[in-house]
Amino acid sequence: MPSKTVTKTVGYSTGEEPYPFENRIKAFFHCRQCIEEKPDGISPRDWAQLEVGWTRYGIQVWCKRHERNVEHFHLMGNKVRSVTSDEDEADT
Numbered sequence: 035m036p037s038k039t040v041t042k043t044v045g046y047s048t049g050e051e052p053y054p055f056e057n058r059i060k061a062f063f064h065c066r067q068c069i070e071e072k073p074d075g076i077s078p079r080d081w082a083q084l085e086v087g088w089t090r091y092g093i094q095v096w097c098k099r100h101e102r103n104v105e106h107f108h109l110m111g112n113k114v115r116s117v118t119s120d121e122d123e124a125d126t
């Protein structure tokens with residue numbers, strides 16, 4: 035079966051550029067305490083122990099190493115659009 039490339043994009047209705055499934059993070063979240071304790075020679079990415087998930091109010095970033103809040107976004111009841119990477123869905 036020939037392979038096919040599926041590019042799944044979701045765009046805003048405002049005419050902004052659609053965003054594909056790739057890392058477009060401009061600034062990462064970090065636990066301040068983890069950064070202070072990070073050994074030399076280890077990147078923040080490799081050292082991080084973060085969990086990200088939904089809460090009753092929005093989205094929370096949590097440090098597993100220190101069991102502390104890093105960031106908690108209150109969505110103020112607003113609806114948000116998300117893009118979920120699902121390769122099985124992209125093949126259909």
Ligand SMILES: [Zn+2]
Binds near residue numbers: 066098100101
């Ligand atoms: Zn930490």
